[in-house]
Amino acid sequence: MPERIKHASLDKNDLRRPTAEIHLVKDQCKGCGYCIEYCPKKVFEESDEINARGVRPPRIVDESMCILCQFCTTICPDFAVYVIEKKSDEAHRT
Secondary structure, three states: OOOOOOOOOOOOOOOOOEEEEEEHHHHOOOOOHHHHHHHOOOOOEEEEOOOOOOOOEEEEEEEEHHHOOOHHHHHHOOOEEEEOOOHHHHHHHH
């Protein structure tokens, strides 16, 4: 079997990391903390405010660190967190 040639991607300069838009429905959150505990990039932390249920919902620390794995959306038992990909400027121009 021939040896693979390893080289840098030809479109490396054109690729951009997708950016996330995290939505948090604070009054729907029951404060379980799964999103805080299991986020691989630690995008969430516990906030100081109290929601309608009387618990502390998560707070988004840095949305730019999100890698769009959507694990928070999957693990949230109350469907209080969801993530969508922000459209790039180039997508709007076409």
